[in-house]
Every structure is written in structure tokens, then in C-alpha cells.
Amino acid sequence: xxxxxxxKKKKIQAPSGMHDILPQDQYLWDYFFRISSDTxxxxxxxxxxxxxxxxxxxxxxxxGQGTDIVQKEMYSLKTRGGDKLTxxxxxxxxxxxxxxxxxxxxxxxxxxxxxxxxMFRHDKPQRGRFRQFYQFGLETLGEKEPARDIEIIHxxxxxxxxxxxxxIVVEINSIGCKECRPKYIKNLxxxxxxxxxQTCADCRGRYKTSxxxxxxCEDEKCNRVKNEAPHMVDFLCSDCNAHFKKVLDSLDYINxxxxxxxxLVRGLDYYTKTVFEFFETEMxxxxxxxxxxxxxxxxxxxxxxxxxxxxxxxxxxxxxIKTEDKKGSVxxxxxxxxxxxSGGRYDSLVKLLGGPPxxxxxxxxxxxxxxxxxxxxxxxxxxxxxxxxxxIQLGDRAKKRVFTLVEEFRKAGIGVREALGKDSISAQxxxxxxxxxxxxxxxxxxxxxxxVALLRDMKTGSQEVVLEEKLIDEIKKRLQ
Numbered sequence: 001x002x003x004x005x006x007x008k009k010k011k012i013q014a015p016s017g018m019h020d021i022l023p024q025d026q027y028l029w030d031y032f033f034r035i036s037s038d039t040x041x042x043x044x045x046x047x048x049x050x051x052x053x054x055x056x057x058x059x060x061x062x063x064g065q066g067t068d069i070v071q072k073e074m075y076s077l078k079t080r081g082g083d084k085l086t087x088x089x090x091x092x093x094x095x096x097x098x099x100x101x102x103x104x105x106x107x108x109x110x111x112x113x114x115x116x117x118x119m120f121r122h123d124k125p126q127r128g129r130f131r132q133f134y135q136f137g138l139e140t141l142g143e144k145e146p147a148r149d150i151e152i153i154h155x156x157x158x159x160x161x162x163x164x165x166x167x168i169v170v171e172i173n174s175i176g177c178k179e180c181r182p183k184y185i186k187n188l189x190x191x192x193x194x195x196x197x198q199t200c201a202d203c204r205g206r207y208k209t210s211x212x213x214x215x216x217c218e219d220e221k222c223n224r225v226k227n228e229a230p231h232m233v234d235f236l237c238s239d240c241n242a243h244f245k246k247v248l249d250s251l252d253y254i255n256x257x258x259x260x261x262x263x264l265v266r267g268l269d270y271y272t273k274t275v276f277e278f279f280e281t282e283m284x285x286x287x288x289x290x291x292x293x294x295x296x297x298x299x300x301x302x303x304x305x306x307x308x309x310x311x312x313x314x315x316x317x318x319x320x321i322k323t324e325d326k327k328g329s330v331x332x333x334x335x336x337x338x339x340x341x342s343g344g345r346y347d348s349l350v351k352l353l354g355g356p357p358x359x360x361x362x363x364x365x366x367x368x369x370x371x372x373x374x375x376x377x378x379x380x381x382x383x384x385x386x387x388x389x390x391x392i393q394l395g396d397r398a399k400k401r402v403f404t405l406v407e408e409f410r411k412a413g414i415g416v417r418e419a420l421g422k423d424s425i426s427a428q429x430x431x432x433x434x435x436x437x438x439x440x441x442x443x444x445x446x447x448x449x450x451x452v453a454l455l456r457d458m459k460t461g462s463q464e465v466v467l468e469e470k471l472i473d474e475i476k477k478r479l480q
Contacts, residue, residue, distance in 0.1 A: 017123070017131030028371055031381045033116060035162045036136045036365070040114040043155055045138060048113045050094035052120075056084040062093030062353055064269025066210040073121040087120035091137040092270075092346070092362055093353070099141055100355035110142035116367075128338040134367035138343075141350065144359035146246040149274045149345055150254070153247075156278060156341050156363050157256045163370065164379045165280060168340075169257045172276040173232065173264040174244040175212065177347070180237035185211050187230045195225045215263045231262035243273055266344055270352070274361070275344035280373050281337045340373060341365040387415030388479055390432035390458075394425055394444040401448045405441070405471075412472045414479070416441075432458060439478060441471070 014020060021029060037047065056076050063069050075087040088094050095113055098104075104111045116136045123129055138155060140148045153170060160168050176184060189211050196204050200219040207214060215226055236244065251258050258276075266275045343363030350358035374380055389409065393402040402418060409416045417435055419428045425442070432440050442454040442463075451468045455478075466474050 015131070017125035019130065019132075027384055028374070028380060029367070032163065032367055032371060032374075033136070036159050037114070037116070039155065039159050039162060040138060043112070043151070045112040045114040048095060048098060048115055049117070050088070050091070050098050050115065052088055052118065053085045054088055054094055054097065056086040058093050058097055058353070059086055059089060062096065062270060062349060063090060064210075066206075066213070067268055069121060069268070073123050075120045075122060089119055089121045090268075091115050091117070091119065091135050091364060092139060092349070095137070095139045095362075096141070096349055096353055096355070096360070099358075100350060100353060105142065105350075105356055105358055110140050110148065113139045113141070115139075128366075128369045128372060130368055136365040136367055137362060139360060139362035141358055141360040144347060146243050146250070146274075148361050149243075149247050150250040152343060152361050152363050153251065153276060154254055154256060156343070156365065159365065160278065160340070160370075163374060164377075165340075165370075165373055166377060166379075167281055168278060169259060169281060170251070170276050170278055171259045171261040171264055172247070172251075172274065173261050174236055174240055174273050175232055175265050175271060175275055175344075176236050176240045177272050180235055180240055181212075181232075184230065184232050184235035187235065188212070188214065191229050192225065198222075198225050210269075212265050215265045226263055229263070232265075233260075233262060240273055247274055266342065270346040270349040271344040272347045273345045276342070276363075277339045278341040279337045280340055338369055339366070340369050385415070386435065387417045388438040389414060389416045389475060390428075390435060390437040390440045391416055391418040392425060392428040392432070392440055392442045393418075393420070394423070394442070395448070397445050397448045398443040401443050405443070405453075408472060409475075412476070414472070414475060439475060441475075 041047075056074070059074060060070055065071075069089045074089055076084065077086075078084055095115060099111060099113075114137060117134065118132050119135050120132055122131060125131060136159075138152055140152060153172075157168065157170070175181065189207065192199070192203075192207055192211070192214060196207060199207075199214075199222045200217065203214050203217050203219070203222050206217075214222070215229065217223075217226070233241075233244070248258070248260075264275055264277060265271075266277075341363055343361070345359070345361040347359040349360060350356065391402050391405055393399045399420060402420065406416060406418065417432075417437065419431050422428050422431070429440065437458055440456040440458055442456060444454075447453055447465075452465050453468060453471050454463055455466050455471075455474065456463045457478075
């Protein structure tokens with residue numbers, strides 16, 4: 001009985017890892033979307049909305065059967081009709097599905113799309129990581145040139161700069177293509193072959209099923225093995241090498257700070273060539289910035305490296321800043337960070353999902369994490385100005401008049417508050433004082449009949465009768 005009683009008393013709350021966006025925070029979310037969508041649309045990206053629920057097969061094929069997202073984190077269900085559906089864990093497969101379904105390859109190429117909305121992953125809630133989280137994403141489909149990689153990275157950097165975020169840097173790598181990646185994976189497996197006992201249980205499984213994701217592990221003991229692993233940039237074919245070099249050249253030219261991170265592979269199966277993550281950090285010094293394309297040496301030589309590895313697309317992941325000397329040893333003592341945006345090129349995804357061969361590149365920005373950083377850096381925009389006028393009504397006829405007055409003030413662009421649920425003048429004046437308004441407009445039965453209003457200065461208490469037709473102009477004059 002006690003258990004049943006406790007169960008009845010338990011409050012209904014939002015599920016773990018999911019949170020409400022309260023009225024006082026809405027302005028910040030609107031601010032982010034306004035900056036992001038305005039920037040995207042200037043670069044000729046068009047908004048696309050896709051369903052929150054998709055067929056599970058879309059993510060099994062697109063995101064990858066061997067990824068943590070598909071294996072451990074998806075919210076899936078089976079309908080009464082037998083369909084297997086999943087709450088979208090990320091946005092790119094849905095956008096690509098829409099691209100194929102609606103024949104966007106027949107549009108003027110490239111198709112440049114952006115999206116904004118909630119994603120869902122059954123992950124362990126922690127700082128910067130939620131089970132329902134929001135992404136703002138950009139996708140360019142139809143062109144394979146490095147210029148489109150650069151545009152996506154530059155556009156992301158521009159959005160973060162317009163949000164006035166400080167200490168933003170890109171970690172970048174190339175994971176090659178189907179021509180050069182197999183040779184690298186062979187060497188990577190050889191490196192791990194006699195070191196598997198030094199890795200975690202997950203990595204021992206990845207060695208067999210998804211060896212590239214060995215570099216995506218964040219376990220401390222796995223890091224020690226990873227730090228001595230071969231670098232993908234040393235195995236790039238001539239095409240991938242040239243592609244990556246052009247990307248780095250251009251990032252230098254447009255002054256986007258970056259770190260070449262040889263261990264960055266991303267947690268999703270569809271990526272090819274360029275992959276990147278944006279981090280907010282306070283530990284970068286001048287030597288970390290502006291590493292130019294000359295750091296991408298001939299593939300027969302060792303490549304320089306710095307940085308750790310990150311989380312999943314748009315969902316914050318942790319990483320460490322590291323410095324590596326010429327012999328490849330890593331200095332201890334690093335600061336944990338959170339990724340704020342992630343992306344890369346995916347030249348095979350459209351074909352994999354049933355469309356024509358179509359190259360693509362995109363990014364997902366983690367909105368929850370961005371807003372957290374904005375608050376931490378105290379870069380919030382000014383809150384919207386509160387209404388400075390309060391409408392007070394006394395009697396039924398006056399209450400009806402207030403309804404029309406509210407609309408007149410709206411058309412004039414003057415914010416107002418009211419207390420239509422209260423009848424007492426003292427209760428309404430008390431509320432007006434609480435809201436700290438400048439002017440109270442008082443309409444009683446007599447004022448409604450005589451078509452006048454009583455203006456009360458809430459600071460001095462002085463009052464004046466004003467004709468209805470002059471009311472808006474008088475209010476504007478007093479608010480100046």
C-alpha cells in the first residue's frame with residue numbers, strides 16, 4: 001500500500017534528458033534561429049522540414065548499422081500496421097531521403113538546404129548532451145568541388161561569429177575515399193592487432209566490425225594506443241590529397257582558425273574525405289591557429305597533428321587539446337571541451353539510399369550547446385523590451401473597449417499589458433506597478449461612453465483625461 005501511495009504522489013515531470021524551453025528563454029532560441037537562418041538564406045540555402053518520425057531502415061542504412069546511434073541510442077517503435085519507425089536521431093539522412101523522394105537532383109545544381117528542429121537519442125544525459133536536442137543543419141548536394149566543403153565550414157564559422165562567440169576553432173581531417181581508405185584500415189588494424197588487450201571492450205568489437213571508429217573512442221587507455229596509430233592523411237590517394245589541400249589552403253585565405261586532427265573520423269558511416277568539428281576552447285595559443293596547407297605533407301611523410309576527437313553530428317561530444325612533438329609523443333594535462341558543430345562530406349550517401357550518384361557535404365550545429373556557450377560567455381542579446389503601457393478597465397462596457405484598444409496599440413507598434421481577469425482597480429494598479437510600466441490607461445464605464453481615457457503617470461501618480469482619437473499619439477509622445 002505504501003508503494004502505491006508513493007506512486008500516486010509522484011509528480012509528472014519531463015522525461016530524463018528532455019527539457020522545457022520556458023518563456024523567458026524563448027528570445028534566446030529565436031535569436032539563434034534568426035541569425036542562423038538569415039545567414040543561410042543569404043548564401044541561397046532554402047529551408048526544408050522533414051518528419052520527426054522516419055522509417056527505421058533510413059537510419060540503419062544511412063547513419064550506419066555499426067554506429068552507436070543505431071545500435072544503442074535510437075527511439076524506435078512498431079506501428080499497429082507493422083511499420084518500424086524511429087524518432088530521427090540526426091537530420092542528414094532525412095534531408096537526403098527528401099532530396100531523392102522529390103527529385104531534387106533535377107533542380108538547379110547544387111541543391112542547398114537547411115533545417116532546424118529536435119533530434120532524439122537515448123544517450124546518457126550530461127553537460128551539453130540531451131536525449132531530445134536541437135540541430136540547425138546545412139546540406140549541399142550535387143557538387144564534389146572542395147569549394148562546397150569550404151562554403152559549409154565558412155558559413156558555420158560566420159554563424160558562430162555573428163553570435164559573438166569567442167575562442168572557436170575547427171578541427172579537421174580527411175578520411176579518404178573507397179580507393180585509399182582500405183589500405184589505411186589495413187595498417188590501422190595491424191597497429192591495433194597486438195594492442196587489443198590495452199583497449200576497452202567496445203574497441204575490441206569495433207576492431208572486427210568498424211575499425212575506423214577505433215579512433216573515435218574516448219576511453220583513456222584507448223587514447224594511449226590511438227596516439228601511436230598511423231594517420232589517414234599519410235595514405236590519401238592523389239585525388240583526396242589534392243581535395244584536402246585545397247580545403248586547407250582556402251581556410252588559411254579566409255582566416256578560419258583550424259587544427260589538423262589526424263584522429264578525427266566522426267561517428268557516422270557515410271562520411272568521405274573532409275570531416276570537421278567546431279570547438280569552443282580557451283586553451284589555444286598562437287601556434288595552434290592558422291596552420292596552413294603546407295602542414296599537409298606528401299603522403300609518404302609523417303603528418304603533423306594536434307587535437308583529440310569529438311562527438312556525434314550536432315550533439316556535443318568531448319575532446320582534449322593535445323600537443324605532439326616531432327616524434328609523435330603527447331604531452332599530458334588537457335582540458336575537456338564540448339563540440340558545438342560537426343560535419344563533413346558524404347559522396348556516397350545519396351546512392352546508398354537509392355538515389356542517383358550525388359556528392360554532398362553538410363554540417364549540424366548543436367543549438368542547445370551553442371546557447372549554453374552563449375550564456376557562459378555572457379554573450380546573450382538584449383532581452384526584448386517589456387511593454388511600458390498597462391490597460392485598466394472598470395465594468396463590462398470598459399472591458400469590451402479594452403479589447404479594441406489592444407488591437408489599436410498593436411497596429412501602432414506599442415506593447416501593452418492588461419488584466420482582463422481582474423475587476424478591482426487596486427488589483428490592476430498593483431499589477432501595473434509589479435510590471436514597472438510607465439503609463440496606465442484607465443477606462444471606466446463613463447470613459448467608455450464619453451470616448452475618453454484617463455492617462456496615469458505611474459511614476460508621479462498624475463492623471464490626465466485624453467480623447468480616444470488622440471490617445472495613441474499622446475502615448476507615443478510620452479514614451480519618447
